[in-house]
Amino acid sequence: MACGGYTCSKNSLCALNILYVMVSLLLIGIAAWGKWFGLISSFQVVGGVIGVGIFLFLVALIGLIGALKHHQVLLFFYMIILFMVFVVQLSVSCACLAINKEQQDLLLEVGWNNSESTQRDVEKTLNCCGFSSVNLNRSCEAACFLSGSCAACKAKIEEHTEEVLHFVGGIGLFFSFTEILGVWLTHRYRNQKDPRANPSAFL
Template identity: 50%
Template sequence: MVCGGFACSKNCLCALNLLYTLVSLLLIGIAAWGIGFGLISSLRVVGVVIAVGIFLFLIALVGLIGAVKHHQSCFKSSRSCVPCAPIIGEYAGEVLRFVGGIGLFFSFTEILGVWLTYRYRNQKDPRANPSAFL
């Protein structure tokens, strides 16, 4: 068995998700313990910590199930079994091009904003005293 192979990756993912599950249970338990003994007076803080713990627990549980079951599978077409990776790659490529275009648009508008800010900074206010020094 090679380290970094399938079994090693699967076991590492399972261990990591178990660790996250324990951390989430620890978050929930400490928040409940702190409010139970009156160490924490803010119910809002405890509510947020418990909500984060529950969210982390659910994500870790789904990750653990996915790591244990390891469903890869294939897309059943009329003739044969087509792997999902090329189909997902095609859609991911389209989405990445779209997101990249949006990112470039906002990058150029940020550069325009920096240029306008620099230009505005060095302009004199027409309402100000004309003899004032900038």
């Protein structure tokens, strides 16, 4: 059967949703691994990543079941949810790619001040203390703290921020186009008749 027909649309949609299932399991696995080995102590960060992974898994599951059964209602809701995810993800990806240095610094400072567990993770990983200045009157997880040779974390974080934002923005942009492809495939597939079904049956 030519690509663009019923079977091709069904197989393409199934393959796309299997990819989403794998990505969601990868997200959940990485977050759980980071928490288990003590790389991430912030429950909010781990919970957020696992929450995104579970949401993606459920959406992919709806799409996969809808594709396998050619279920009109499931495919409709899948298409709507996927389109909303596409809009949000495209917006966030463009914001990540377009953000300037002043906005980066403001976001970093807000993020730093909002979570003490994130501060500890950053200090331990980058071997630094404090955000813009080192405060010797407070505890610090960095190995350099005992020797008194610690530098502030702001400069070290800024070294990685731009490339991380560009990486996240690029990955998000790539996946947003797979989502709009999924919306198009779902719309096409919903309006195709199963060649093995009764020709007089309602589509």
